[in-house]
Amino acid sequence: MKLNYRQKLYFYILVIFLIFFNGGIFSVAAIQNSKNIKAQQENLLIQNNIVLQQIISDVEVVYSSRPQSIPLIIKQHGARQKANGILIQVETDSQEYIYSSFDSQISFVGSDPTKINYKIDTVNGEKTFLAFSKLPQPFDNYNVITGFSMQAVFDDWRDTIRVVVALSVIFSSIISVVLYISLNQLTKPLMAISRAASKFGEGNYSVRIREMSKDELGDTARNFNLMAERITNQMDNLESMANDKQRLIDDISHEMRTPLTAIRGYVHYLQTAKLTEEEYYNTLNIIDRQADRMQKLSEGVLSFTRLRNENADRTTVVNLADLLNDIAKAYSIKAQRDNIYLSVKCPSYLEIKGDRLLFESLIGNLVDNALNACADTAIKRVSVTAHSRADKTVVQIEDTGIGMSKETLENIHKPFFRADKSRSRRRGGAGLGAALCKEIADMYNIDIKYTSRLGSGTTVSLIFTT
């Protein structure tokens, strides 16, 4: 038979308890009984002495004058004592049978003649206290056996046993029920934990334990919940990471598909349609632009994955003013082409630590986005400023561009997310700029904050914690 923990516990406790409980009351009863018997025995020995003394004194009286009447006296005593419930048998050493008020003759010879010997025996179906004594000299050839009924004591004992057994049965059943209920109550949290754990093991990760007591089991339940929470979180993290990766792959394949379709389609068009020279070169240009788009995409994805696998260099000191000026110089041609006023303001003493190329890519991307946002607006200004505050260095890229909607701000860090597909593609973006920035920022624990309003421009704050 397979017992569960609660059943085992119940079974063991019940068995041990019943053994000790019943053993206990039985031994108490037995001790009490043997004390009773002993007291009774002492009492009976005293009575025995009294009987003997009476016999002896009467025998002494007749001994010198009429020794032949001794048996008669003994008989008289025997008859009188029988009326008192005391049985007497007298015999001589030579086994001469003088008198007996017993129904049958008792053969009981004391081993020690100097003492009164006694025993308890069954006589005529009754428990009887038998005492063997020799009369003192000169009547020491007379042996007297007295018998006192102890049936009452033994009957008492039997009654006691009966009561004890009845009580024991009643208490045992009450105890087993109470024990069952209380164990059930006590092991309830344990069962709940066990159930929850097995459900969890089966893959139901949302399972939590609700029954909680204020003891070790409650602690275990709380710890189980904590563990389940951690595991679920961890799994969610892993899942969202896997999803992110899958989404990136999906996005890449989707992003690749359009230029590929375009290239194949236009090549086919070149092959099949009859084109003028102008149409011919226009088509070639389209193919070229699509190939360029694919190249940018592949470069972007490559740097994106490379970044994810790279360890951050945190030691190289980079002068922020130098860096910002270099970036401004690199983007000045683009700014001039679109008539955008690009300015840099940075104290010369500010320094940040890390890979200069990555910072260039980070800030450069943001400047590029800012320039793109200003391309078609009336006011065209992009200003890059830096200052330090407490232990933080803040770089801000502010533009007066078209701004971004709330939805765009929420999704800006997602690879391939575009606020306006056709516009940003026309400007040659692969849709990875902001995602790359986020990746670099995460690498150096830089906080990126976008504040933007549609139509009035965007401010990006990079908060470097040193």
Next chain:
Amino acid sequence: MAYILIAEDEEVINELIAKNLTAVGHKIYQTFTGTETLKAINENRFDLALLDVMMPGMNGFDVKRRIENDTPVIFVTAKQSLTDQLTGLSLGADDYITKPFDMLVLLARIENILRRTMKNTTIYRINNCVIDTESRNVKVNGEDVHLTTQEFNLLEALVINRNLALSREKLIELAWGFDFMGDNRTVDVHIQKIRKKCNLEKEIATVYKYGYRLEYKK
């Protein structure tokens, strides 16, 4: 021949479809967002609309749901899942084609739908040759010309993809089916016969090292 709306947010793809449809003689109208598309369909009378499913503003399915007239629709999309195809068809689309697609396949499907919805498109008049793809009947100067099944299939492929060159392999595929084991030269022999029978010597042009093209300007 037909007035076709091209709704596709990818400018290059939109332009590509437009170029090919123009080449075979259709009039086209291009839209790039969902809202723009819906407005165009409800305000114009198109013979057919090619709808991209993933469009900014409103997706192709929603556009289809809100169309107030019975413009035939083909969904063109990168989405390949079966449920999307079913959604598209259950919305009452006439056909469904997934990107990347073969332009000739798209043209064939367009032709199919136009043939169903516009009776007049089954008759093509080229030079003095009249071709009815519905009754599979060819007349030159009003007189019936007898073409074998293969010859007619070839001619039909050229007519449907007029102004576009078809490779010999493609012609075999269209006229005989994939499992035809014949030589490419078979095509040449059949083309010679069609040219003579239908008086299309100049119109069916040979494209060097590629195949043939039916050149036809309205």
